Amino acid sequence: MKSLLKYTLAFFIMAATTMFTSCSSDDDTTTTTTDELSGITKFKEFSNDTHTIELYSKAGSLEQGFNEISIRIKDKSTGNYEKNAEVSWMPIMHMTMMNHSCPKSEVEKTTPNGTLYNGYIVFQMAQNTTEYWDLKVDYTIEGTAYTATSVIDVPASAKKKVSSFTGTDGVKYVVAYAEPTNPKVAVNDIALGVWKMQNMMDFPVVDGYKVKIDPRMPSMGNHSSPNNVDATQKTIGGLYEGKLSLTMTGYWKINLQLLNAAGDVLKGETITETVTESSLFVEIEF
Incomplete structure (x- = not known):
């Protein structure tokens, strides 16, 4: 009788252990899948x-x-x-x-x-x-x-985030705003992309250029902000990274100038008292 009880108890312990292990394995799989899709x-x-x-x-x-x-x-x-x-x-x-x-x-x-x-x-x-x-x-x-x-489906964006144009060098470019997707009242990390149209199907990244940044608030006297840093590449083939200073919430026009490796302006204008916006810009509102 004692022997029967011993084996019966052992069976239930093994069954419980197997069930616990199986549940743990399932939970791990679910967690992995959930984590991989987090935020998308x-x-x-x-x-x-x-x-x-x-x-x-x-x-x-x-x-x-x-x-x-x-x-x-x-x-x-x-x-x-x-x-x-x-x-x-x-x-x-x-x-x-x-x-x-x-x-x-x-x-x-x-x-x-x-x-x-x-x-x-x-x-x-x-x-x-x-x-x-x-x-x-x-x-x-x-x-x-x-x-x-x-x-x-590719609907129009609510604000201007990409621009296609022919530069002063005769090359067709695409400049697009990538980050920040959730701007804050702070000095934000900004990322922009620069590509050229090699032909109708190929748009390679442009390396070694600079994108000058001048954010303005048209509704507030077109004031700018301090501590902006122009965008340059950290790695070949990568996006152009800089700093974007936003001092208050609202609508901002981020005026841009695209410069080649020699410092020649290919598109865009410097903002002055008489030039209130650049022909190259992107927009954000938060």
Whole structure:
């Protein structure tokens, strides 16, 4: 009898341990997935015969301008997310008379064991009733190539965040505002991107230039702010980083000047008593 009780007790202890371990494992998986998606929201999914492509962003949408985008690839047959894909993308604006692309980054993984593939796309123009953007995602898994394409929504931004123009050197440029996404009354870290149009489909990063910054409040006598720092590149191929001083809440026009490596102004004007705004600017309101 004692022997039977001993084995019965041992069985229940093992069962309880297994159940606890199983629950802990499930919780760990849920926590990992939740942490990976923290701060981003899915705004689009589309499929091919094999996979479902999921698109995420902080805002849960896209807009005209600079957009950080994350991708997940789900196997339809297993429901599992692919962790070892090589991914690239190609956004295309379908206009009435022509097609073109826009500035975009490579697509890379930020965590080796994660399921997210990340990058940015800069939509220099918004969709309209007759012209639209689509996104083609190409990827390779264990030597097999796949592709999926879908129309995406790119509405106009509420404030001006991107500018396309021809510089005094005859080159076509795109300048876009990237950070801060949540500006504060403080000296903020600002990030801007500079690209050139090499052809209708290729927009490489411009290296070694400078973006001069002069924020102004038009409703408050067009006053500026102290301690701004012009934006320069910290790394080749990267965004241009500087300091943006905002002394109060409200609407700010951030006047810009784009200078090449020799210091020549390619676009934009210095603000004076008679020149109240630059022809190159972005806007924020908070």
